[in-house]
Amino acid sequence: MSSIDIRHIVFDIGRVLIHYDPHIPFSRLIPDDAERNWFFANVCTHDWNLEQDRGRKWEEAEALLIEAHPDRTEHIRAFRKYWHEMVSHAYVESVAIMETLIQQGHDVTMLTNFAADTFKEARKLYPFLDMPRGVTVSGEVCLLKPDLAIYEKHANDFGLTPAHTLFIDDSAANVEGARMAGWNAVQFTDPEKLKSDLAAHGIAL
Structure with missing residues (x-):
């Protein structure tokens, strides 16, 4: 188990919480x-x-x-x-993990590469996107992961301490970008691995 005290958990959305396939x-x-x-x-x-x-x-x-x-x-x-x-369906197990973390009192936000108008549509399709404390949408701030600036903006806007933040993203490049920003980060592949990664960082569901 990690000795790092995780105080903030940040979720990506596409291919972590919601399926995406053009x-x-x-x-x-x-x-x-x-x-x-x-x-x-x-x-x-x-x-x-x-x-x-x-x-x-x-x-x-x-x-x-x-x-x-x-x-x-x-x-x-x-x-x-x-x-x-x-965006045909949500990943039910991943969403359940996020909901449980919120219910447990963890500070949960989202950081996503998403066009501004399609994200508004996604919120209507998937109301659970309104459950976290907030979200940084790339299309609204005109920055993209894995650019360092978007991680810094998210941390500043939501008062996150990078060393105590855990980021979850399906993209290896975005995970590495978060680490370059001083965050802890894990690559999402499936819900069971996410549960294991959370446990390794001292977060029990």
Whole structure:
């Protein structure tokens, strides 16, 4: 067991609390696997989508792609239109862990790479996102994990002491970013490992 006194627990959201997969609606819109994979590799790419997480408006993002790929206009607009299908379900066990931590009196916040408008939609779909004390949304602050600045902003805004903070994220890069900011951090793979990681940091459920 760690000798560190954990006073603050920070959750990522996508692929920790909520499932995210853009292939869900696009498997219907572009049924051919090869064509769909080409579309995500060349049109609505991960890097393109990440700029919305950094704060770029969807209208601007769509316009850029439509100019470059006018024949793909319908599919480009479909990315935002059917976004709600991409977040198809919550990870019930992970959410239960977060709820238990809150009920036990732990200080729980969230730090997420998320576009501002889709996060508002996510809150309506998943009311448990309002349970923690607060959240830093990358699209609202125009900073992205794993940039050091977003961890520092979250800590400053919520009064967290980095050395007494534990961060939970599915991305190895984001976990390393938190450690660079002086936080303790664990990579999420499944709820059982999360329970074990919490126990290793002195937090019993």
